[in-house]
Amino acid sequence: MTVCYARRYAPLVTMPASSPTAPAAPPPAAPPALADATASDAALRRFLHGLPGVDAVGLEARAAQLGTRSIKTTAKAYAIDLAISMIDLTTLEGSDTPGKVRALCAKGVNPDPTDRTVPKVAAICVYPDMVATARQALDACGGQDVKVASVATAFPSGRAELGVKLADTRDAVAAGADEIDMVIDRGAFLSGRYMKVFEEIRAVKQACARAGGGDAHLKVIFENGELSTYDNIRRASWLAMLAGADVIKTSTGKVAVNATPANTLLMLEAVRDFRAATGTQIGVKPAGGIRTAKDSIKYLVMVNEVLGDDWLHPDWFRFGASSLLNDLLMQRQKLTTGRYSGPDYVTVD
Amino acid sequence: MSEQSGNPGGAARTRLGVAKTYKLFVGGKFPRSESGRVYEVTDTRGNWLANAPLGSRKDARDAVVAARKAFGPWSGATAYNRGQILYRIAEMLEGRREQFTAEVAAAEGLSKAKAAARVDAAIDRWVWYAGWSDKITQVAGGANPVAGPYFNLSTPEPTGVVAVLAPQESSLLGLVSVLAPVIVGGNTAVVVASERAPLPALSLAEVLATSDLPGGVVNVLSGRTAEIAAPLAAHSDVNAIDLAGADADLAKELETAAADNLKRVLRPADATSDWSADPGVKRMLAFTETKTVWHPVGV
Amino acid sequence: MSPMFEYAPAPESRAVVDIAPSYGLFVDGEFREAAGGKSFKTVSPSTEEVLAEVAHAGAEDVDAAVAAARRAFASWSALPGAERAKYLFRIARIIQERSRELAVLETLDNGKPIRETRDADLPLVAAHFFYHAGWADKLAHAGYGPDPRPLGVAAQVIPWNFPLMMLAWKVAPALACGNTVVLKPAETTPLSALFFADVCRQAGLPKGVVNILTGDGSTGAALVAHEGVDKVAFTGSTAVGKQIARTVAGSAKKLTLELGGKGANIVFDDAPVDQAVEGIVNGIYFNQGQVCCAGSRLLVQESVQDELLEALRRRLSTLRVGDPLDKNTDVGAINSAEQLARITELADSGEAEGAERWSPACELPERGFWFAPTVFTNVTQAHRIAREEIFGPVLSVLSFRTPDEAVAKANNSQYGLSAGVWTEKGSRILAMAGRLRAGVVWANTFNKFDPTSPFGGYRESGFGREGGRHGLEAYLDV
Structure with a gap:
């Protein structure tokens, strides 16, 4: 009924169903089908509060049930490689140095030095001041097609004045970031100032424009752990999608509750419904806490069964992770050799 | 039952008492039997007391319709409200204690003192059940600690329309002892009065009619128990049957018929039932359904 | 890949x-x-x-x-x-x-x-x-x-x-x-x-x-x-x-x-829709629908019927029917040839009586007793498939306009084992739960069992x- 609600909200506009395409369009305002929803603060509030509720127990039960899928042999091999190719290999520490970032880039391009058939990761995710380093390092080791993602907007708290956030974003884009992972203002969201959050996302989206044309791909982080309820996560999802997010992302990895199967499932449902309502396909990125191959495969199962093939691609689904990669590699080695691997047979970052 | 007055004015002439025409009680009204038939009711020594309506299968049908119509509002009334109405029945009965004492004495061949004691017990039984209306749910229901994030509550609910075959021997106390537990929880009843001694039951209907009890909650039929009970036991819109007033053969026949729509059946206790004993909760629970409601617990 | x-x-x-x-x-x-x-x-x-x-x-x-x-x-x-x-x-x-x-x-x-x-x-x-x-x-x-x-x-x-x-x-x-x-x-x-x-x-x-x-x-x-x-x-x-x-x-x-039972699963327009769809699926396709308390009648509020059915069909397309021993199978085999014949006969009657039949594309094994998950729409109270217990993976969809109508239709059955209610409005849940004549009422969930929870009709x-x-x-x- 989410779709229905969205449709009823703007009954006069119909959108052709689109086939998934890589996000390259200029930053839109709200998709035309839902333009009314963002016409005013009150309209936005009505729209978000009119979305169907989420029953927490039912949502978690469904996520858990999908988690019982048994992915074996060829399916497992497929899933492991797909998961590797979807990783935003991340380092977001105060102690990061160019050396650390270069090591991570090398790992992202060549995850398993003993096996060149392992796919590259999707992106390297760093703070803005490391973007240039990362880009250079990737280019230097054959990773031209690996993206550089940068967190921005006073990550992870987002507690800065808008001008600072935009400057943060422009810096990262100017330094060569392909993707910007912004955080929303959770304080504004939780106090009901949805339009402020909406406008801020739009402003950041504009700041993603590159001097030479095109723009960086915008991922909007909700920090689900701070939004606290599933109803809030569904509202935040629609808010961000209306504001022009290319990808919606669960969390920063910096708070106690990060990506969970349930909150990711809810976001998958949101992008499914958003495409049905507007024709626009949005990506999803769970981040934080996904450490094992087994866990990542559960997420892929959810994508497969909720969204299907259209989203089973690094353009549309990412894992924000660091230690996950090594576990995927060990599982991959196990599939290849038949023997269990160990931490000494994968590289430390 | 006829009654002759004394000689109040000391005048020479004797006043002829006004005899009552006993009628059925259906839907809050007092109709004659649809069949137009009556039968003679006598005291235990064979003296004529009155002509009682000889209820028919169509009377039974009408009573079920009335009971079904009354079920929604009665089961939907608050327990407090039902309790007050049952207590009101006790109050009204208390006010007609003398009349019922005489009727019970005649019906059961008891001394006035013994009959009065049974009437008193019947009044007290209404009071006892009146107090149960808002407690049986707490006693019989409750929360269930399921192994999951669910609120889970079981509640007893009334079964629906209950056919009650009143005990044959205990014309008032026995009747009240089977009727009150049926209606206190929200069921409605079609009562088949004691075949041989129906007059206290028919008089009780007059009490019920003046006790704020909504019409149709209790319907009282008199006549041949087997004749009236058979269509009730087979009736698809009757949910349960209390066989207190049936002998073993009739009980088996009725229980068999009751299987057609899976009525709840309360089998007759043995013939020596002591209606003055503490009734416990069994009769109330026999005509309740346990409903269990689940709901997830989550934010 | x-x-x-x-x-x-x-x-x-x-x-x-x-x-x-x-x-x-x-x-x-x-x-x-x-x-x-x-x-x-x-x-x-x-x-x-x-x-x-x-x-x-x-x-x-x-x-x-x-x-x-x-x-x-x-x-x-x-x-x-x-x-x-x-x-x-x-x-x-x-x-x-x-x-x-x-x-x-x-x-x-x-x-x-x-x-x-x-x-x-x-x-x-x-x-x-x-x-x-x-x-x-x-x-x-x-x-x-x-x-x-x-x-x-x-x-x-x-x-x-x-x-x-x-x-x-x-x-x-x-x-x-x-x-x-x-x-x-x-x-x-x-x-x-x-x-x-x-x-x-x-x-x-x-x-x-x-x-x-x-x-x-x-x-x-x-x-x-x-x-x-x-x-x-x-x-x-x-x-x-x-x-x-x-x-x-x-x-x-x-x-x-x-x-037996013919449980009504009632979905209001303010239901938590994704969970309601799961509840419907669990209600009628759990155990191939061979469940006495199955939610075999879906009563959906007319204002959301089309959207709900679209979501339901989309969901059913992901059900995995086949080898019961496969850990990824959602719907297994019907228990016997006799039961399969009964399901088939009743489903055919649904079609003959004018209800609209739909099943997701699924390949059924050649040997064994199989019946594809099936949904009937345009079902009325007068259809056999709305009254008789099918005891199979067959859902009959009916609609309602008001809570009173939902209660009346749900209770219009000789059975009274289970019922479901889906709405985000708490007071409506309690009102519906009180009025449904069923031994088990699942509100915003379905087919849950526990040894501490009394079950019966x-x-x-x-x-x-x-x-x-x-x-x-x-x-x-x-």
């Missing part, structure tokens, strides 16, 4: 269960041949492979089993409750230990997916014994008087849809209350009950306390009619339930019946409750 994420087969190992070529009756602590020497075959519904041959109990065997249970009753009922409790705890633990084996066995004999036997049936079976074990020495506190007594010998006849779970629902409370039992499993699913006999043996349960008679309807009829029986408990069809009620009429046998769905404090009453002389 393949272009699609297709799950490779993930079969559970058959080797974890060792099925003997033939089984006898379990009477007085021993397996024995049927007195008449008769036997019958039990097949795997998903392949039609013969799994084993089992003895067919006749009248003489019923006599022997009832006599054994009667002999055992004196000492079993005299045992301190705390000792009975320990036997039941042992049984619960052994079931937990052997749950993988029993899950595979159940899947083989019943045709239901291993995911369900593993994640639902077996955990509930163990939980049921564990729960009732604790009652055995606390009956004085159950609200049935200071010293409630057992009834004696319980005759228990159970269906094929949850063979071991139904056994647990019957046997656990009976034993906890001090009764002894003669249990007849369904003709098409006898194996798990026979394995349960072995569990009893491992638990050291005194002989004769549990007796298992395999056979067909005639065996069950002889058992419930037997004069040495004090209690009859039956789960199955309403037609057979009525026959049993007639059989015990006029006797002193205490009777509880858990029968209104009206022609039977009487008596199983589970919880309420369920004890069926096995006590009160």
